[in-house]
Amino acid sequence: MNITYEVLPVERVEECRDVCNDLMAFQKSKAYITPELFDSMNFETRMLPSIKNARHNYIVVVKDHGKTVGYVYSNISPKEAYSNDFATFFDMASVKRELVGCLSQFYIKEEYRKYGVGSMLFSMSMDWLRQFSEVEDYFIFVSNGNADALEFYKRKGFNVSHDILDGFITVLRSHKTKSLTKK
Template sequence: MGIRYEVISEDEIICIKDLCNELMAYQKSKATIHPEWFDGMCFETRMIPSIEKAKVNYIIVAKDDDEIVGYAYSNISPKTIYSNNFATLPCDAFFDFDSVPTDDVGCLSQFYIKEKYRNRGIGSVLFEKSMEWLSSFQSIKDIFIFVSNGNDDALKFYLRKGFKISHQILDGFITVLRNTH
């Protein structure tokens, strides 16, 4: 297995459409709170709007030969885009805006690795490269990760990487993780 990592442009995101849709199906399969809310979530309703609303995007893929086996999508966005919706679901704000001193926040927005490639260090490399990118913005003081309910492996992974649980939204549908630097 010769895994390579490659940053792709926004113009190339179609190459991760299937993996993004696999991520939505995976999250639904793990969810114990409102799994049906994932029914309307897919590449077109999650990835495309997020890319369009962000100020800057970073997409890194892991490849085994020419096959994309995982990806991480991070962005720098105005904190106000997290005010009152999640994909197609209305909700309260994702976090207390007054607790964020800057106008923009960093977010590790999507992260997925095909099952047979998990637990091989690929996730750690994708995560570290994403954090390096997010940390390169001196104006960003807060990085958020939103973990769907039931995805305990992801939650444990991010906690091991230094993120802290901030709070939950949508009655526990999402756990908000935060790292302030």
């Protein structure tokens, strides 16, 4: 393995197309609550609109010998971006500031898990998110059936806040004053 991490400018987001679509297929394969909701989710319907609605975007790809094997996408967005036709992701009144931070998409091909790649991507994302003094609340949304991801984020200092869409998504939350570990 020759693992490298590369921060991509938004103009090169197309490099995430395949791994983003792999993430949607992975989430559908794990889901036990309305997996058919993933049928319309892909790079064009999830990543591109999120990038467009965000104030700041952060994309990191993981490569092995130049081949993309994973990525993380985080953003700083107006809290209102998380209330749309699909769902309201959190109680707007519970967020005091206008902007929230979100670790929005995270995927590593199975054969590259358990090598610390996930922890590295998580740390890079949280370090980036913490740069924004106007943000106090951080969110992660985990699809149903992905118990490994849920436990990973809990070990990193996030707490389960609530479920939405009848359990289709678990909302995890952390606040800036809380220490987020880099385990």
